[in-house]
Amino acid sequence: MPIVTIDDIKIEVPEGTSILQAARMIGGDIVPPTMCYYSSLKTSGGYCRTCIVKVEQGSAKDPRPIPKPVASCRTTVMDGMVVRNITSPENLEARAGVVEFLLLNHPLDCPVCDQAGECHLQDLSYENGKSETRYEFPRREFDPIDIGDKIKLHMNRCILCYRCVKVADQITDGRCHGVINRGEAAEISTYIEQAIDNDFSGNVIDVCPVGALTDKTFRFKSRVWYTKPLDAHRDCKKCSGKVRLWYQGEEVLRVTARKDEWGEVEKNEAGNADWICNECRFDKKEAKDWTIDGPTKVDRHSVISANHYEGLKMIKADTLRMMGAKPHGIKVELGEGALDPNNK
Amino acid sequence: MGKKLLLKNDHIPYIHKLSVYREHGGYSVLEKTLKTMTPDAVVEEVKKSGLRGRGGAGFPTGLKWSFLAKPEGVARYLVCNADESEPGTFKDRYLMERHPHLLIEGMIAASFALGANTSYIYIRGEYFYVARILEQAVAEAYEAGILGQNILGTGYNLDLHVQIGAGAYICGEETALLESLEGKRGNPRIKPPFPAIEGLYGCPTVVNNVETIMAVVPILELSGDEYAKIGLGKSAGTKLISASGHINNPGVYEIEMGITVEDFIYSQEYCGGIKGGRKLKAVVAGGSSVPILPADLILKTANGEPRLMTYESLGEGGFISGTMMGSGGFIVMDEDTSIVKNLYTFARFYHHESCGQCSPCREGTGWMEKIIGKILDGHGTLQDIDLLWDIQSKIEGKTICPLGEAAAWPVAAAIRHFRSEFEEYVTKPDSIKDIKHYYRLQN
Amino acid sequence: MTTEQIVFKTEILALAHKLMKRYPEGKHKSALIPILHLAQAEFGGWLSPPTMDYVASVLNIAPIEVYETASFYSMFNLKPVGKCLIEVCRTSSCWLCGAEDIIEHIEKTLHISVGETTSDGMFTLKAVECLGSCGTAPMMQVGADYHENLTIEKVDTLLKDFKSENKQSRYC
Numbered sequence: 039m040p041i042v043t044i045d046d047i048k049i050e051v052p053e054g055t056s057i058l059q060a061a062r063m064i065g066g067d068i069v070p071p072t073m074c075y076y077s078s079l080k081t082s083g084g085y086c087r088t089c090i091v092k093v094e095q096g097s098a099k100d101p102r103p104i105p106k107p108v109a110s111c112r113t114t115v116m117d118g119m120v121v122r123n124i125t126s127p128e129n130l131e132a133r134a135g136v137v138e139f140l141l142l143n144h145p146l147d148c149p150v151c152d153q154a155g156e157c158h159l160q161d162l163s164y165e166n167g168k169s170e171t172r173y174e175f176p177r178r179e180f181d182p183i184d185i186g187d188k189i190k191l192h193m194n195r196c197i198l199c200y201r202c203v204k205v206a207d208q209i210t211d212g213r214c215h216g217v218i219n220r221g222e223a224a225e226i227s228t229y230i231e232q233a234i235d236n237d238f239s240g241n242v243i244d245v246c247p248v249g250a251l252t253d254k255t256f257r258f259k260s261r262v263w264y265t266k267p268l269d270a271h272r273d274c275k276k277c278s279g280k281v282r283l284w285y286q287g288e289e290v291l292r293v294t295a296r297k298d299e300w301g302e303v304e305k306n307e308a309g310n311a312d313w314i315c316n317e318c319r320f321d322k323k324e325a326k327d328w329t330i331d332g333p334t335k336v337d338r339h340s341v342i343s344a345n346h347y348e349g350l351k352m353i354k355a356d357t358l359r360m361m362g363a364k365p366h367g368i369k370v371e372l373g374e375g376a377l378d379p380n381n382k
Numbered sequence: 383m384g385k386k387l388l389l390k391n392d393h394i395p396y397i398h399k400l401s402v403y404r405e406h407g408g409y410s411v412l413e414k415t416l417k418t419m420t421p422d423a424v425v426e427e428v429k430k431s432g433l434r435g436r437g438g439a440g441f442p443t444g445l446k447w448s449f450l451a452k453p454e455g456v457a458r459y460l461v462c463n464a465d466e467s468e469p470g471t472f473k474d475r476y477l478m479e480r481h482p483h484l485l486i487e488g489m490i491a492a493s494f495a496l497g498a499n500t501s502y503i504y505i506r507g508e509y510f511y512v513a514r515i516l517e518q519a520v521a522e523a524y525e526a527g528i529l530g531q532n533i534l535g536t537g538y539n540l541d542l543h544v545q546i547g548a549g550a551y552i553c554g555e556e557t558a559l560l561e562s563l564e565g566k567r568g569n570p571r572i573k574p575p576f577p578a579i580e581g582l583y584g585c586p587t588v589v590n591n592v593e594t595i596m597a598v599v600p601i602l603e604l605s606g607d608e609y610a611k612i613g614l615g616k617s618a619g620t621k622l623i624s625a626s627g628h629i630n631n632p633g634v635y636e637i638e639m640g641i642t643v644e645d646f647i648y649s650q651e652y653c654g655g656i657k658g659g660r661k662l663k664a665v666v667a668g669g670s671s672v673p674i675l676p677a678d679l680i681l682k683t684a685n686g687e688p689r690l691m692t693y694e695s696l697g698e699g700g701f702i703s704g705t706m707m708g709s710g711g712f713i714v715m716d717e718d719t720s721i722v723k724n725l726y727t728f729a730r731f732y733h734h735e736s737c738g739q740c741s742p743c744r745e746g747t748g749w750m751e752k753i754i755g756k757i758l759d760g761h762g763t764l765q766d767i768d769l770l771w772d773i774q775s776k777i778e779g780k781t782i783c784p785l786g787e788a789a790a791w792p793v794a795a796a797i798r799h800f801r802s803e804f805e806e807y808v809t810k811p812d813s814i815k816d817i818k819h820y821y822r823l824q825n
Numbered sequence: 826m827t828t829e830q831i832v833f834k835t836e837i838l839a840l841a842h843k844l845m846k847r848y849p850e851g852k853h854k855s856a857l858i859p860i861l862h863l864a865q866a867e868f869g870g871w872l873s874p875p876t877m878d879y880v881a882s883v884l885n886i887a888p889i890e891v892y893e894t895a896s897f898y899s900m901f902n903l904k905p906v907g908k909c910l911i912e913v914c915r916t917s918s919c920w921l922c923g924a925e926d927i928i929e930h931i932e933k934t935l936h937i938s939v940g941e942t943t944s945d946g947m948f949t950l951k952a953v954e955c956l957g958s959c960g961t962a963p964m965m966q967v968g969a970d971y972h973e974n975l976t977i978e979k980v981d982t983l984l985k986d987f988k989s990e991n992k993q994s995r996y997c
Contacts, residue, residue, distance in 0.1 A: 084572035085740050087780055106779035112572050135776030139745040172769060175752045198738065216889045217567070217738075218896040220550070222748045224738035229892035230874045457849070469916045469955040500849075507862070507900045508956050510969040543847045548858050548898035551954070565857035565890075567897040583852055626918040626959035633960045670917060670955075711959070713918055727920045731954045737897075 040117035044068055044091075045125040057110035057121055058089055062300065070123050071133075071162050073140070073247050074199035075111035076302055078311035082204050083111035086197060087136045088162060092129045095120035107132055130166070137167040143177045143222075144248075145194045153249030155262040158301060159197065180225060185215065186233035188254050188320050189243060193225050196250035202226065202242035209313055210238045226250070237276055240319040244295045244303055255320055256284075256292040265291055270328035276315035278306065282334055283325075290323045296334075384638040384651075385612055387600040387620045388593065392480060398515060400522040403483040409528060411603045412487045416494060416536040419602075424495035428598060430606025432618030437463055437554070437591030438669060438709040439784075440693050449578040450496055451586040459587040460498045462489060462595050463559055464505035467551040468669035469731055470711025473622035474592040476634040478505070478512050481596070482519035486542065488595040490533065491602060493540050496588055500541045504559050507548040516544045551735035555783045556589035557581075558737065569739045570783035593622050614640030617692035621707070623652075627714035630654035643667075643689045643696075644681050647714065661717040664800075667696055668708020670728050671788030673795030674721065675705050701795065720814070721800040722807055725792060726754045732789035743786045746777040750793055757804065760811030767804045771797050831879045837863055841883055854886055857894055861901060866996035870910065871902040899953070907942040907949035909987050910994045912966045915952045918959035927963050927975050928952055934984060947988065968994025 041050045042060050045068040051060045059077075061069045070091055075083030083089075090107035098118025107129060110121070122129055141163055148154040180193035198217065203226070206213035215228045228234065234242070242251050265284040272279045284292040295303040295314045303311040322328065386392070396402045403409070415424060429444030450458060462485070466474040478485055485503070493501045505513045520542055523529040531539050550568045552558045557571035560582050581587020597619060601609045610618045617639035626632045629647070631654035637646065646652045647662065656662055662677040683689050684703035689696065693707045715724065729751040738744045750773055753766050774790035781787075797804060807814050833841060841860050845853040860880055861872060868876045872895050881888040895901045902910075911931065915924045928950075932938055935948050942949040958964040961973035965980075972983060986992070 084782060087740055087742055087782075090780065109572070109782075114574075132776065132780060136741060136780060138776070139741045142745040142749060173749065175749075197741065198744070213887060214889050216893045218892050219738075220567075220897050220899075221733065221736035221738040222744055224744070227892075229889065229896070466957050467955060470918055470959050472957040472959050475957050506957070507858075507898070508966060511971070541847075545855070546859055546862065548862065549900035550898050562858065563855060564852070565854035565884075565894060567893055583849060624960060626962060627921045632962075666917070713921070713959070715921060719921065724917055724921070727915065727917045731916050734899075734954050 040115050040119070042115040042117075042119045042121060044121045045123050051115060055115050057091060057093075057108070057113050057115055057119075058083075060115050061110065061121075061123065068123050068125075070110045071158075071166065072111060072300070073158055073162065073197060074201060076201050076204070076245055077300070078302060078305060079201060079204040079208060079245070082199075082201060084109045085200055086140065088133060088140070088166070090129065090132060090136065092122045092126045093119060094122055133166050134168060137163055138172070140197050141167065141171065142173050143194075144197075145177060145179075147195070151192075151195065151249040152252045152257060152262075153195075153246075157249060158247035159195075178222065183231065184233075184254070185228060186235055186239060188240065188316070189234065190252050190254050190257065191226065192250050192252070193227075194250075195248045196226055197248055198224060198226070199247055201245040201247070202251055205241050205245050206234070206239075209241060210236045212236065237315045237317070238313060240316045241295070241303070241313045243319075244297070244313075247301070253292060253294075253319070255323070259291045260286050267334035269296055269331040269334050271331060272318065272322065272328050274315060274318055277318060278312040278314065279318060280304070280312045281314055281318055281328070283328060283330075288325065290325060290328075293319050293322060384636070384641065385620055386636050387612070388477060388481065388484065388596050388622065389634075389636040398480055398482050398519065400483060400519065400526060400528075408483050409487055409534070411599050412491055412528075413534050413536075415491050415602050416534060416538055421495045421497055424491060424598075424602065427601055427606035428495070431597075431601040431609040432606075432613075432616060433594065433597055433601060433609070434616075434618070434693065435591055436593035436597070436621065436710070438468065438671075440707060443590065443594055446578070446590075447492075447496060447588060449576070450588055451579045452497065453586070457500065457583075457585045458496055458498045459582045459585055460489065460493045460496050460501040461556075461559065461563065461582060461587060461589045462501070462503040462592060463554060463556060463589050464503050464509070464592045465547055465551075465554040465559055466509070466592070466709075467506055467554050467735075468671065468709045468711055469728065470626055470666060470713040471624050471669045471709040472626075473624045473634045473710060475509055475512055476624075477592055477596060477622065478509075479515055482516050483523070484596050484599060485516070485592060486519055486523050486529070488598045489542055490529070490540055491598050492588075492590065492595055493542075494538055495598075498588075499539050500543075502543050502545050502563060502582075504545045504547060504553070504563055506553070507546050510546070513544050513546050520544060550737075551731075552737045552783070552785060555785065558783065559589060560587065567737070569737050570785075572782055613638055614690065614692050615694065617694060617707075621691070621710055623691070623710045623712050625653050625712045625714070627712075628657045628660065628716035628719070629714045630657055637691055639690075639692045641691050643691060646691055646712070647681075653712075653714065656714065656716050658716070662714065663717045663719050664715045664721060666705075666711070666713040666715075666792075668706045669711035670713075670731065671784075671791055672706040672708040673701055673704075673791055674724075674799065675703075675795070676799050679703050679799070680705070701791070702798075705795070721796055721803050722754065722814075723758060725796040726751070726758055728792045729754050729789070732785065736785060736789070740780075740782045740786075742777045742780045743782075743789065746773055746786075747789045749773055750777075750789070754793075757807050758814060760807075760814055762804075762808035762811075764805065764808055766808065767797060767801065831868060831873075831875050833863070833867060833879075833883070837867060838883070845884070854884060854890070857884060857886070857891065858898070860884065861891070861895055862996060865901060869905065870908070870994060870996060871905050905942075907947050908994065909947055909992045910949050910951070910968055912951045912953040912956075914954070914956045914958065914962070914964050914966075916955040919955075919962040919964060922962040924952075924963040926977070927965070927980060930977050930980060931984070934981070947991075948984075967992075968996055970995065 039050050070089035072089050073086040089110045091110045093104035095101045097116030182192045218227045268283045270283045282296045283290050298304045433443045434440040553562045553568040555570045558568040562568040577587040613619050620636050623635045648655045665680040666674045683698045696707045698704045733747040733751040736743045736747045774793040777786045778790035844856040848855040877891040881891045939952045963975045964973040
């Protein structure tokens with residue numbers, strides 16, 4: 039099995055593992071951020087370029103560096119590969135550039151966006167971006183549209199991650215939306231106005247990393263940080279029935295799939311994502327519909343969790359010190375230059 | 383006169399017709415190849431010839447062929463990249479329009495070498511009339527038993543189809559081309575896997591430029607070793623150059639690599655000098671994406687050596703003082719040309735042609751166009767020049783496909799070599815008020 | 826144009842089916858772009874949603890697959906255009922040789938701006954990116970035809986001829 043070194047931490051991984059997956063096995067702050075990659079959607083990743091890393095040594099056999107940064111989500115590790123993510127100032131600078139591009143035409147309408155508080159673009163810009171924009175031209179604009187009676191599309195906020203297209207292709211029976219037009223004019227659309235209508239269409243909301251696809255039944259009801267998540271389940275003929283209920287007081291404001299620490303829909307024992315059906319998502323909003331499993335621990339990547347950003351800022355202030363990395367992968371060896379990961 | 387290989391019969395009327403092509407020796411190389419050589423021997427000759435891809439990247443063709451996976455029972459494909467779209471480049475159009483059978487002969491020989499039984503020529507949609515010429519030539523070849531089953535009685539089978547695109551520069555990128563050939567949007571694929579492993583319909587595929595495939599015929603005619611002697615060093619063979627801009631004789635020229643740039647620009651055999659006897663200001667030597675060079679650096683390297691029309695000499699000095707052979711799109715600009723305005727047309731082009739898949743290119747190309755436009759409108763600042771530099775550096779190398787570099791390099795080179803012109807535009811906006819007179823319709 | 830009218834003539838449909846057979850079994854979507862060219866030529870020089878839906882039915886693919894592809898390529902007109910579509914190249918070499926004068930002249934002559942169609946529906950003018958005619962710049966493409974080495978006089982003659990022959994651009 040190949041051994042790869044990421045930010046001075048060595049890990050042995052199964053053949054065919056991507057750099058990103060290897061980094062996720064190590065865990066902690068050396069994990070590159072992702073906006074388009076989604077482990078349970080085939081062929082996802084590679085588009086947004088936020089997960090780029092520097093490959094200092096291609097492999098033990100061919101130690102030459104890869105001249106350009108690579109998308110860690112789509113690059114397979116080789117034995118002896120040496121990768122730098124947050125220990126390369128050059129890589130962090132390149133990523134800051136990508137973040138600036140992603141935000142260039144973004145409306146920055148977080149105060150009125152339902153995704154705020156659980157938005158991956160928000161997290162990304164806090165962690166990797168700059169506080170000011172250098173873009174002085176009018177931003178591109180699209181009108182928000184309804185795609186079906188339960189889903190709102192705000193194309194202005196879309197970063198073209200293609201996840202919703204892949205959801206429609208891979209877990210629903212027929213796709214009627216896609217990416218149309220080219221270049222800067224590219225947009226998610228049904229082209230002629232029509233509803234995305236099938237039992238699993240609501241999953242496009244869960245995979246959307248930004249506020250482009252939002253749940254109309256939750257629209258403007260509350261801010262996510264005022265709602266309390268509880269994991270629950272019900273017997274559902276169409277899906278796993280495993281959900282997360284978002285309460286305000288006694289009222290269920292929203293139902294979503296359960297998400298893991300990477301913000302992806304949780305996988306079952308067989309390794310398949312527990313997508314939920316539209317009935318569970320949109321129609322079961324009474325506490326009596328559900329059996330509560332317990333409170334949800336919200337992961338680190340959210341402004342509603344304990345303040346994570348300060349710690350990260352410190353790490354990046356001195357990128358050569360691995361103060362915050364918390365490895366939990368298999369057979370981890372620390373390379374030279376890495377501090378004891380448990381020594382916070 | 384320099385050595386002519388692909389254009390040696392260019393003067394013959396109706397050479398695009400099969401009968402005329404055969405009268406002048408056409409398809410005899412193919413016949414000999416199919417009857418006397420093994421596919422591996424053909425690959426070997428191409429390796430020996432030192433032929434490098436003529437589409438722009440200059441990758442050794444024989445090596446590219448040797449990467450082709452050959453799993454049992456899986457089809458392999460050869461696809462000819464005739465999506466010529468790099469601004470300043472029109473040699474493939476000329477070649478296909480006048481010598482369609484040379485392309486077909488090369489396609490059959492190359493397909494044979496690679497073990498392909500179905501091959502496609504993907505031609506840009508705007509070259510509609512050229513596609514019709516190719517289709518007629520293909521039909522003639524089928525009729526004559528040169529395509530289809532049992533070609534020339536050798537037992538080798540090949541179906542060749544002409545596929546038309548519909549207007550997208552990005553389809554010149556080989557994986558975007560394959561996507562387009564599959565009927566999809568021309569979005570470049572994320573590599574690996576490379577086409578040699580998973581290409582068209584997931585099968586091993588080689589994609590080669592028109593000129594590259596045509597060059598296979600003289601290589602097999604002369605032998606790889608003999609072909610390698612033509613040209614200079616690692617720049618083996620001849621190269622088709624598309625010459626345009628402010629020159630007396632714009633057109634397509636086949637040169638033996640190794641002549642000087644000065645000779646190419648000023649001799650009557652080629653460009654015939656600058657129009658109206660004006661002075662040379664700058665040259666884009668290999669299509670819009672390669673770095674522009676000012677007159678002194680295109681004529682002589684930074685060391686003062688005459689610059690030659692070879693991959694190595696054009697690249698001498700790296701991007702600090704050199705450029706690239708690229709696709710051979712040679713755009714010449716006279717002393718009155720606005721480099722900033724020319725750059726604007728490039729930036730607008732790349733913005734228009736970005737596929738939109740990855741964020742640096744989708745967002746960055748439009749941003750660069752807007753800033754250059756702002757400078758041309760007289761509203762630019764010195765900071766804008768630095769900002770442009772920074773944006774191009776953040777696009778370069780961060781994208782899925784080389785369009786990012788293609789968009790970034792011209793911006794970087796224009797600032798590197800003509801910064802004073804940018805500065806003049808932003809500090810003295812009056813100097814750009816009659817921008818329209820930087821070009822001229824006649825003369 | 827209603828959906829009922831959007832049906833290929835027998836010979837065009839036969840050609841479409843022939844095109845679909847050029848590819849391996851199950852890969853007939855490869856014929857989408859060539860068939861869209863046929864459809865654009867057949868149904869008024871542009872691809873309306875019903876036209877694209879019809880093409881989807883010919884190929885037996887989802888309509889969104891046709892919209893995705895058609896909207897990617899600059900030669901497919903997703904909005905109606907004039908009978909005679911004039912596209913003037915404006916990239917580097919053409920610009921160096923005076924493309925902007927040609928564009929301005931056509932705008933003045935036809936009383937329209939780039940991107941517009943004349944009120945009689947005869948002409949649409951577009952400025953386009955490099956068409957591979959740099960050595961014969963400036964140039965324009967009218968439907969599928971190239972007109973090169975343009976001068977103001979040559980443009981005047983062409984426009985006059987198009988008008989008098991009521992020219993319909995060929996698209997394939």
